[in-house]
Amino acid sequence: xxxxxxxxxxxxxxxxxxxxxxxxxxxxxxxxxxxxxxxxxxxxxxxxxxxxxxxxxxxxxxxxxxxxxxxxxxxxxxxxxxxxxxxxxxxxxxxxxxxxxxxxxxxxxxxxxxxxxxxxxxxxxxxxxxxxxxxxxxxxxxxxxxxxxxxxxxxxxxxxxxxxxxxxxxxxxxxxxxxxxxxxxxxxxxxxxxxxxxxxxxxxxxxxxxxxxxxxxxxxxxxxxxxxxxxxxxxxxxxxxxxxxxxxxxxxxxxxxxxxxxxxxxxxxxxxxxxx
Numbered sequence: 001x002x003x004x005x006x007x008x009x010x011x012x013x014x015x016x017x018x019x020x021x022x023x024x025x026x027x028x029x030x031x032x033x034x035x036x037x038x039x040x041x042x043x044x045x046x047x048x049x050x051x052x053x054x055x056x057x058x059x060x061x062x063x064x065x066x067x068x069x070x071x072x073x074x075x076x077x078x079x080x081x082x083x084x085x086x087x088x089x090x091x092x093x094x095x096x097x098x099x100x101x102x103x104x105x106x107x108x109x110x111x112x113x114x115x116x117x118x119x120x121x122x123x124x125x126x127x128x129x130x131x132x133x134x135x136x137x138x139x140x141x142x143x144x145x146x147x148x149x150x151x152x153x154x155x156x157x158x159x160x161x162x163x164x165x166x167x168x169x170x171x172x173x174x175x176x177x178x179x180x181x182x183x184x185x186x187x188x189x190x191x192x193x194x195x196x197x198x199x200x201x202x203x204x205x206x207x208x209x210x211x212x213x214x215x216x217x218x219x220x221x222x223x224x225x226x227x228x229x230x231x232x233x234x235x236x237x238x239x240x241x242x243x244x245x246x247x248x249x250x251x252x253x254x255x256x257x258x259x260x261x262x263x264x265x266x267x268x269x270x271x272x273x274x275x276x
Contacts, residue, residue, distance in 0.1 A: 082152045090177030095144045098137025105130025145179040149212045156215035156223060163223035163274045165253050171270075172225065175213060185210040186227075193245045194238075206233035211265065218271060227268040228261060236260045239268065246270070 109126030111117035150172065160169070175185045184190075190208065195201030208229035218224050231238075239258040247256035250270050257269040 080154050082154055082157050084150065084152070090147070090173070093141070093144060093146075093178050094180075095137055095139075095141030095178075098133055099141055100137070102130050102132070102134025102137050106134060140180055143180045145182050145185065147176045147178060148185060148210055150176045150215070151212065152215040153217065155217045159217060159221075159223050160215065163272050164225070165272055165274070167250050167254070168223075168225045168270060168272060171227075171250065172213065172215070175210060189249055193242050193249055202234070202238065206231070208234060208266065221275060223272045223274070225270045225272075227270065229266050229268065230264050231266055232264045234266070236266065239266050 105126045108117060108119075109123045109130050112119045112123035112126065164172075171186070179185070184207070194207060196204045196207065208231035210227060211230045212228045214226040214228065216224050216226065236258070243256050243258050246258070246268055247254050247270075250256070253273045255271045255273060257271065259267045259269070261267050
């Protein structure tokens with residue numbers, strides 16, 4: 001027996017687990033693919049006897065091999081929102097600029113005229129031009145229509161130039177800049193589609209108001225411009241009856257879909273028929 005124990009301690013033995021498990025224990029353990037059981041001999045210092053410890057070594061091929069990124073993560077990357085932090089004239093309010101410039105000229109002109117500020121020789125000129133500039137700025141500010149928010153997804157931005165129709169591009173440009181003299185965005189389009197005050201139309205006070213727009217790509221890869229309207233006095237059926245009119249007005253090459261959003265919001269999806 002000592003000779004046999006010494007020979008087993010010389011090197012570890014690799015044996016199959018079926019040599020040590022009963023038939024009932026086979027059903028309790030999960031299958032070990034690409035695994036071995038290492039039988040090691042250890043020396044007990046007290047009893048000077050050998051005992052054997054069963055060590056399971058399993059190799060998971062999925063943990064070591066590098067897998068390609070899933071399609072879900074790729075889609076999530078494409079659905080990231082594009083930040084609009086570029087400075088352009090469309091984001092500048094000429095009413096604020098005109099009013100600020102006119103008030104500044106008037107204030108400095110009065111200060112120079114009463115010798116509180118230097119430049120008294122220019123005071124008359126500053127007062128002469130400061131007053132009309134301030135009035136024009138005030139008028140522009142009064143007639144100002146602020147741009148609506150625009151949410152653009154990265155995949156829509158990539159296909160916009162190729163797939164979006166000229167009308168859709170113009171709509172996006174018009175509603176995302178300051179306008180002057182208009183009661184609301186897309187006023188002319190809504191007047192024709194909903195026929196204010198006409199037979200079968202709606203009252204002017206019930207007209208939907210554009211709240212925001214969104215650029216996205218449909219499931220079949222088409223560019224889509226979503227118009228989100230707020231209409232407290234309208235129902236989804238009012239938009240559904242005019243779905244063909246939306247497609248006709250913003251066409252050609254457009255398919256229109258309508259749907260109900262949160263609260264009193266209704267969405268009109270203008271889908272370009274041009275494939276990427």
